[in-house]
Amino acid sequence: MGYTRPVREIIKRRRSWRSYDARKIEDEKRKAIENFMTTLDKPFRGNRARFEFVDVGPPGKGRMKGTYGMIKGAGTFIVGAISKGPGDMEDFGYLFEQVILMATDLDLATCWMGLTFARGPLAEKIGLAPGETIPAVSPLGYPSDRRSLVDTIARASVRATRRKPWEYLFFNNDWFTPLRMDAAGQYQEPLEMVRLGPSATNKQPWRIVVQDNMFHFFLQRAAGYSKLTGGGVDLQRIDMGIAMCHFELTARELGLSGVWIEKKPDIPTVSKEREYVVTWHAS
Numbered sequence: 001m002g003y004t005r006p007v008r009e010i011i012k013r014r015r016s017w018r019s020y021d022a023r024k025i026e027d028e029k030r031k032a033i034e035n036f037m038t039t040l041d042k043p044f045r046g047n048r049a050r051f052e053f054v055d056v057g058p059p060g061k062g063r064m065k066g067t068y069g070m071i072k073g074a075g076t077f078i079v080g081a082i083s084k085g086p087g088d089m090e091d092f093g094y095l096f097e098q099v100i101l102m103a104t105d106l107d108l109a110t111c112w113m114g115l116t117f118a119r120g121p122l123a124e125k126i127g128l129a130p131g132e133t134i135p136a137v138s139p140l141g142y143p144s145d146r147r148s149l150v151d152t153i154a155r156a157s158v159r160a161t162r163r164k165p166w167e168y169l170f171f172n173n174d175w176f177t178p179l180r181m182d183a184a185g186q187y188q189e190p191l192e193m194v195r196l197g198p199s200a201t202n203k204q205p206w207r208i209v210v211q212d213n214m215f216h217f218f219l220q221r222a223a224g225y226s227k228l229t230g231g232g233v234d235l236q237r238i239d240m241g242i243a244m245c246h247f248e249l250t251a252r253e254l255g256l257s258g259v260w261i262e263k264k265p266d267i268p269t270v271s272k273e274r275e276y277v278v279t280w281h282a283s
């Protein structure tokens with residue numbers, strides 16, 4: 001079973017929620033997400049991931065202690081684990097975002113939570129294997145009518161509804177020529193869906209250079225951001241995987257074919273913080 005709505009609609013609908021009410025998640029919805037998880041294709045770099053539901057208490061009650069203390073009332077978390085390897089963070093972002101979009105399609109609320117959960121109660125509950133890490137988790141449930149104060153503050157501090165304009169993110173041939181929307185042709189929507197994606201502290205680190213039928217994805221590291229990585233978890237590489245997910249699902253929905261390849265283009269770099277990640281080869 002896939003999504004019931006067009007993926008573009010689901011991407012626009014998704015918002016991070018940090019306050020949950022007492023409604024229980026219906027068994028059918030849990031089953032639908034579980035089934036969906038088994039249908040996920042192997043990601044580009046071929047790393048294996050697993051996602052598990054962890055019930056932490058009745059929904060609508062209290063906060064969970066620990067790093068995720070700012071999540072109010074969630075009775076259930078989806079915990080994701082991946083075996084460490086090259087491209088593991090991008091693969092994780094790509095896979096987990098598909099699950100998040102499935103939950104969104106079922107009218108459930110979520111919030112990417114990406115600090116290190118490699119230790120602690122959630123890791124214990126899913127029995128983390130040696131060589132595995134938990135890059136992120138998400139609460140799952142029904143959103144409360146009103147956002148909690150902590151949620152409102154969290155959203156304001158990262159300007160959660162804001163996204164950078166096109167000219168900041170997408171380029172034509174080199175780093176000096178912004179890609180105009182009308183020049184993006186059929187790929188306008190896949191690019192727009194990248195732009196609307198979630199990212200850690202809303203840094204929006206994705207930069208894409210278009211050269212003929214190649215879309216080269218780069219990561220623009222936010223200054224000082226390495227502090228928010230640790231234990232093998234690199235939040236901004238997860239963001240890149242989310243971007244790949246939005247781009248590919250939208251392209252496929254529009255009937256645009258292509259494949260991911262690794263083919264670093266020869267573009268003079270303007271910043272050493274800009275790391276090449278992957279290329280979409282449109283066919």
Ligand SMILES: Cc1cc2nc3c(=O)[nH]c(=O)nc-3n(C[C@H](O)[C@H](O)[C@H](O)COP(=O)(O)O)c2cc1C
Binds near residue numbers: 017113
């Ligand atoms: C990889 C990743 C990690 C995140 N980690 C956290 C987190 O630890 N705590 C939190 O409150 N929000 C976290 N977020 C949510 C972002 O702050 C949020 O996606 C962004 O501000 C945009 O808001 P929106 O999701 O409502 O569109 C994370 C998002 C991503 C993609």
